[in-house]
Amino acid sequence: MSRQSSSGNNIDPSQMPRPSSRQLPTQVFETRPGGTHAVPPATDVSLAVRDTGDAGPRHMRCSVNSMPQGHDMVKSSSIPLVLGIQPFAVQAKGDSAIPLIDTRGSELVRCGKCNAYVCPGMTFRGGTMTCCFCGGGTAVNTMAHGDAPSVFGTVEYIVDGKYQVREPMAPTYMFLIDCTAEAVASGMTATVCSSVRAMLGSLMGVTGGGERRTRVGLITFTGSVQFYEMGGERMAGGGGGAGDKQPAAKMLVMGDVEDPFCPLAGGAFVTLASQADVAAVGALLDRVPEIFAVGPAANGKDPTTASAAGNAVHNNVPVTSGESAGSAAVKAGVETLKAVGGGRLLTFLHSLPHKGALALKPRESGKPPSDRDPLDIMSPQGSTGKLFTQLARDAAQNQVCIDVFALTKSYVDLATISILSSSTGGSVYRYSPFSCSADTARFFDDLRWNLTRPGGLEAVGKLRVSAGLSVDEVIGSFSKAGQNDLVFPTINSDSTIFAKLLHDERLREGSNAYFQFATLYSTTAGQRRVRVHSMALPVTRSLGSVFRGADLEVYMGYLARQAAAAMPGKTLVHVRDLIGKAATGTLVAYRKHCASSSSSSGQLILPESLKLVPLFCLGLSKLPCFRTDARADSRAVWLSRIASLPLDRLLPAVHPRLFRVSLDIVPNNSSTGNGSGAEQTPVPESLPLSAEHLESDGVYILENGYDIFLYFAREAPAHAVEQLLGTPSLHSI
Numbered sequence: 001m002s003r004q005s006s007s008g009n010n011i012d013p014s015q016m017p018r019p020s021s022r023q024l025p026t027q028v029f030e031t032r033p034g035g036t037h038a039v040p041p042a043t044d045v046s047l048a049v050r051d052t053g054d055a056g057p058r059h060m061r062c063s064v065n066s067m068p069q070g071h072d073m074v075k076s077s078s079i080p081l082v083l084g085i086q087p088f089a090v091q092a093k094g095d096s097a098i099p100l101i102d103t104r105g106s107e108l109v110r111c112g113k114c115n116a117y118v119c120p121g122m123t124f125r126g127g128t129m130t131c132c133f134c135g136g137g138t139a140v141n142t143m144a145h146g147d148a149p150s151v152f153g154t155v156e157y158i159v160d161g162k163y164q165v166r167e168p169m170a171p172t173y174m175f176l177i178d179c180t181a182e183a184v185a186s187g188m189t190a191t192v193c194s195s196v197r198a199m200l201g202s203l204m205g206v207t208g209g210g211e212r213r214t215r216v217g218l219i220t221f222t223g224s225v226q227f228y229e230m231g232g233e234r235m236a237g238g239g240g241g242a243g244d245k246q247p248a249a250k251m252l253v254m255g256d257v258e259d260p261f262c263p264l265a266g267g268a269f270v271t272l273a274s275q276a277d278v279a280a281v282g283a284l285l286d287r288v289p290e291i292f293a294v295g296p297a298a299n300g301k302d303p304t305t306a307s308a309a310g311n312a313v314h315n316n317v318p319v320t321s322g323e324s325a326g327s328a329a330v331k332a333g334v335e336t337l338k339a340v341g342g343g344r345l346l347t348f349l350h351s352l353p354h355k356g357a358l359a360l361k362p363r364e365s366g367k368p369p370s371d372r373d374p375l376d377i378m379s380p381q382g383s384t385g386k387l388f389t390q391l392a393r394d395a396a397q398n399q400v401c402i403d404v405f406a407l408t409k410s411y412v413d414l415a416t417i418s419i420l421s422s423s424t425g426g427s428v429y430r431y432s433p434f435s436c437s438a439d440t441a442r443f444f445d446d447l448r449w450n451l452t453r454p455g456g457l458e459a460v461g462k463l464r465v466s467a468g469l470s471v472d473e474v475i476g477s478f479s480k481a482g483q484n485d486l487v488f489p490t491i492n493s494d495s496t497i498f499a500k501l502l503h504d505e506r507l508r509e510g511s512n513a514y515f516q517f518a519t520l521y522s523t524t525a526g527q528r529r530v531r532v533h534s535m536a537l538p539v540t541r542s543l544g545s546v547f548r549g550a551d552l553e554v555y556m557g558y559l560a561r562q563a564a565a566a567m568p569g570k571t572l573v574h575v576r577d578l579i580g581k582a583a584t585g586t587l588v589a590y591r592k593h594c595a596s597s598s599s600s601s602g603q604l605i606l607p608e609s610l611k612l613v614p615l616f617c618l619g620l621s622k623l624p625c626f627r628t629d630a631r632a633d634s635r636a637v638w639l640s641r642i643a644s645l646p647l648d649r650l651l652p653a654v655h656p657r658l659f660r661v662s663l664d665i666v667p668n669n670s671s672t673g674n675g676s677g678a679e680q681t682p683v684p685e686s687l688p689l690s691a692e693h694l695e696s697d698g699v700y701i702l703e704n705g706y707d708i709f710l711y712f713a714r715e716a717p718a719h720a721v722e723q724l725l726g727t728p729s730l731h732s733i
Contacts, residue, residue, distance in 0.1 A: 018615065021686045031053060031056055037535070037536060042553065043647050050096050051154055053151060056154065058648075059087060061551050062083050063080055063558065066549045068503075077547065079555065080555070082500050084497075084557055085499065086494075088519075090493045098154050098156050101156070112136060114464065116464050117518055119132070153533065158528070167526075171203070171213060171215070173451070174343060179226075188350045200278045215343070217230065218288075221324070221329035224325060228252075254332065260328040260335070260357055262338075269340060328356035338398040344401045345400060350408050352412045353417075360417075371572045375567055379569055384416065395424050400489055401424045401488075402424050403429075403450060407432075408430070414636035418636055424479065427477075430637040456522060460521075462486065471500070471501060474498070476644055491519065500558070513539055514534070518531070552612060559582050559617070559620070560642050616654050622654075641653075649705045656702050659700065660700055661700060700713075710724070
């Protein structure tokens with residue numbers, strides 16, 4: 001942009017490109033109307049997706065919607081050729097239902113050469129199916145062709161036989177809870193136990209009826225690791241009444257945390273077959289904070305085994321202040337889940353695990369790094385980091401998913417610990433400084449969504465592309481098996497991957513480039529299924545067409561992941577330069593190849609599809625992970641989020657939404673409480689993120705999908721403060 005001395009020629013801020021604040025009615029979006037790929041709108045547009053031959057934009061999007069003919073065009077455009085794939089994205093009301101085809105007892109139609117699944121790009125003639133990916137021919141019988149859902153971009157198959165090497169695993173949850181003296185004193189242990197207890201009923205019904213298959217187990221840790229034998233004998237009697245005999249759980253304490261192992265196998269879990277089982281596990285969770293309350297210990301040593309009278313377990317466990325064997329407990333938890341065929345390990349940490357196997361050392365210095373300090377602290381911690389990587393790989397190979405919840409007041413080295421989640425399809429959460437009053441509701445909401453969001457178990461994903469293209473790299477939370485298979489011990493509706501593509505040869509103009517992502521997984525009810533997303537993009541030799549169909553969200557999603565991956569060991573200046581150079585490179589390419597020759601040299605020329613790139617790149621560079629004032633764990637949790645952030649949550653994270661609160665819509669005490677008022681309250685239009693749109697007497701909400709800020713301007717009326725916060729003055733808070 002050029003600066004003009006004349007005030008009449010200054011840039012008008014109101015004319016700068018900004019996200020639209022208008023709320024449009026729901027649009028019907030056909031993915032392939034008339035056999036032609038449709039350019040999808042932004043993810044914040046309300047859509048009713050109709051599958052007419054391409055996977056919907058909730059599941060699969062490309063950074064371009066017209067495929068460049070060759071690598072030279074990709075280089076000239078400076079737009080990375082990337083697919084964004086969210087296999088289990090939640091569908092909205094009005095979307096086409098995903099067809100479910102039962103192929104058990106019959107042969108699933110696939111290419112005999114490359115194994116691609118039947119899709120709209122396949123052609124049939126004379127009993128032969130010609131593959132759109134490799135060009136190979138496969139004989140198909142008439143019945144198979146007639147049953148093939150070849151008109152859908154997304155389809156799901158129920159399979160058996162060669163698609164499973166064992167019986168589908170049962171939903172299995174191991175809760176690993178920090179019970180150190182500091183964790184108990186902070187209220188963290190009680191918060192976790194009460195929240196897990198509140199979720200047990202939902203977990204019992206997670207299989208959707210029929211046979212109850214859900215198994216749960218519990219491990220606690222201090223300076224030692226405690227296991228609870230629950231499966232050897234029913235923990236609750238038949239009816240759960242007051243007179244029923246309820247055998248106690250048996251605690252086994254592992255004092256040697258240098259070489260942790262699994263002292264229990266199936267006995268570490270109880271199947272939630274009835275409400276009596278839920279009540280018994282809940283009673284144990286209720287007792288845990290009392291068990292580890294600081295008190296006298298027997299001779300200052302851990303008992304090797306302990307059992308309690310009635311419902312309780314031994315309540316005389318020594319708790320040494322400052323000792324945490326959390327890493328050893330995680331390793332033992334992985335071994336325990338391996339013994340039963342895999343499952344989910346939900347780890348709740350309060351302090352740095354610094355005792356026993358995989359012990360970590362504090363690395364954070366007293367002050368945040370400067371712009372030019374190498375961020376070595378964001379790399380895994382030395383040789384211990386390699387052990388964490390090995391443990392994560394072992395967990396993934398044995399279908400163990402690890403989620404990490406850090407409810408802490410201090411540094412816990414999430415840069416190292418998050419490896420366990422990023423390789424196993426898990427998630428990382430952080431609440432710091434943890435406060436029971438401030439964080440319990442948010443923690444419970446995160447835990448509930450983590451446990452109940454749609455998805456599948458023991459999943460394997462594979463991306464196929466048509467001849468002339470290849471997959472350069474895939475980024476996301478998973479591990480690899482072989483060269484092309486992506487392993488997800490657990491895959492969920494938020495799981496998102498990005499795949500960068502390369503040209504192996506020049507594509508034919510007027511043809512289509514094809515993409516297919518298939519996910520083989522188990523449902524919680526025990527069915528083995530394959531979900532297939534397919535898409536075709538037209539090949540073009542026009543750079544103008546490439547820019548017109550560019551997808552801003554995939555572009556920004558890949559750029560954010562590139563920046564996050566580049567951070568360990570680099571400086572913040574280097575990472576922010578990477579973001580800036582990517583943006584300017586694309587805009588320079590557009591000006592050079594597509595802008596009118598009559599454009600002024602001082603004029604900013606932006607492609608319509610990417611006009612918000614400068615704004616969003618500035619927002620991206622201000623995320624906590626790219627700022628100098630962020631602490632190491634805050635930086636690490638944001639890097640973990642970026643690695644698997646769903647597309648619809650990316651742009652609100654880098655460019656928050658601002659709303660003015662109207663007191664006319666604030667619920668009052670006369671509300672009926674049935675939710676009808678909330679359903680009738682419209683969400684106001686968002687405001688531009690500019691100080692000129694803030695009024696001196698206004699009240700505003702700023703939210704980015706993770707945090708909400710309630711902002712009171714200096715002259716906000718007292719009745720607004722009273723109505724919203726229940727206090728007459730902000731100074732009284």
